[in-house]
Amino acid sequence: MRAKVETIRIDGLPVRLHTAASAGRVRSDVAPTVVLVHGIGMSHRSFARSQCALATTHRTVSVDLPGFGGLPGAGRTLSMAELGDLVVSAVRARGADDLVLVGQSMGAQVVTEAARQHPGVVGSVVLVSPVIPVERRSLPLVASDLFRDGAGEGFRMNGVLVTDYVRSVRQYVRELRPMLRYRLEETIAEVRRPVLVVRGTDDPIVRRDWAVGVAARAPRGSFVELPGPHHVQERQPVAFARLVGEFRRSHAAQDIR
Template identity: 60%
Template sequence: MRALVETVSVDGMPVRLHTMAPAGRRRDSLAPTIVLVHGIGMSHRSFARSQRVLSRTHRTIAVDLPGFGGLSPVGRRLEISELADVVMRAVRSRGVHESVLVGQSMGSQVVVAAALQHPDEVLAVVLVSPVVDDRHRSLAWLAVALGRDGLVEDARMNVVLLSDYFRSIRQYVRELRPMVRWPMLDAVAALRVPVLVVRGTRDPIARSEWAGRLTRAARDGALVELYGAHHVQEHQPAPFAELVDDFRRARSLEATR
């Protein structure tokens, strides 16, 4: 299955969208669309395996944020709220008005901000390996944890990590401060949509205690741990896709009662 790749401009910033869906349905009204948002330094490739599985039954769009995935650096720092608005405007340009947002690492911050800013367009959010733990809010701690994660990621994921980081280094450095200081716990508590938190059992960055506190902060939260590291969605693509689908269906049924 090949993705439809389109680059759209939002306020002069390029955003690349990788759309995959059941055969012949990339441009129709399959709803809700599952939108996948990568973490800092990464690209759509951090969802390569899980997107293929999800797209067997859903229209999916994996986003390359401005300055990442080989896109030109923006030339300035983008706040999390700006990135969230960019994502929503980009997918809206492709006719998406009802979505489940899935964010990994820094992308989890982006999707929470998007749900707060565009509540009428977001049905639920899935936070994969969410950051930043408010009890470990320092670049030094994150750097050590990232190094530890590299020891438990598989070879393919480490190649993706290193190559994506190299391509995005200028924007990566600019986004570190907004990521570290963003109040994730308070933002999740303010959400009105269901929240699914997913973490890997071997993840040294999004630890179990932090994931539990985030889940409890949500009005309607659930936590699932799968075997794997920080990019658990790629370690366990089929179970992860099943989790997302079950979560979406369960919350849709509750909404109709």
Template identity: 60%
Template sequence: MRALVETVSVDGMPVRLRTIAPAGRRHDALEPTVVLVHGIGMSHRSFGRSQIALAREHRTITVDLPGFGGLPGAGRRLEIPELADLVMRAVRSRGVHESILVGQSMGAQVVVEAAIRHPEEVDSVVLVGPVIDDHRRTLLQQALSLGVDGFFETARMNAVLVTDYLRSLRQYRWQLRPMMRYPMREAVGRLRVPVLVVRGHRDPIARSAWTARLAQVAERGALAELRGAHHVQEHEPGAFAELVDEFRRMQALEATR
């Protein structure tokens, strides 16, 4: 599958969109579109294998936020609501008006906020390895967990992590404070769309008790665990895509009742 790569400007900031869809249907009105948002320091490469798996059935778009994936930075801190609006405005510019938002790590915060601010355009959200655990809110705790996670990731994923982090150091530093202080649990409790929380069984960052609390506080929440670490969507891309598809089918069935 070949990707259509476009960089759009939103309020003067670059946002890169990488679209993959079933053959010949990149521009079709395939709804909902699966929109994937990376975590802090990362890029679309953290969804490399899972995007391909999802694109067998869906139009998919990965988003590179300003300052990440080699894009120029904003030169300032971007709060989570601002990032959420950037994502929605960028995909809207490409004709996406109905989406399943998938966010990994900090990206989970971004998609939650996007669903709160733009509920008419969001069908559901999928939170993969969501942060920040409200019982483990210090930078030291997060740094130690990140270090441990490196032992459980694949060699490929660790290579992506290191190279993406090196490209994004300046914006990474700006984004730490917004990520650390975002009230994730309270925000998930405000959602009125279905929420699927996904964690890897060896994820030391998004631990089982924390992800369970998130799923429980959601009005329509579900929790699933796959084999893998923090970037579980890349450990088990096929199983992850099937999980998203099943969640979508279940929500469609409930809507008809």
């Protein structure tokens, strides 16, 4: 399934959108739109397999943030609040107003901010491997955890990790401090939409008790584990897509009642 790729500018910042849906319905009124947001150093490629699986039943948009995925950098540090607003503004600029936000790793922080700021257009939120556990918020600890995770990611994902990191190094360095300082355990309590936290059972970066705690702090939170490492959405793309679809449908039915 080939995605439609376009780069747009929001307040001068470049955002690349990779849009895919069944039967090529990338510009139709298919609702909701599943928006996929990568982690620090990464790109849309970290959602390549899961987007293909999701696009069989949903309109999907995988995002490249400024400075990542080969895009020019912002030239400055961007806060999670700025990135969250940027994601929603970019997707809405292409006609999507009913959103399921899916963020992985640092992307979980971004979509949490997006949902907090734009509750009127967000139907539900999925946090995949959300970072960072309170006791791990230092650069040496994060680096150690990333190294350990690489051993379990597999050849393809490690290839994506290395090449994406190399081409995003400048923005990567700028975003490290906001990522390390972000208090997800506090801001998630302000998200009133349904929240699903997904963790890979073999993830050395996101501990189970932390992930369970994030789900518990969300007013409408739930928690699920799938077999796999930090990028579990790519290790289990079909199961992950099914999980997102079932989560969205169950809460949509509850909201109708």
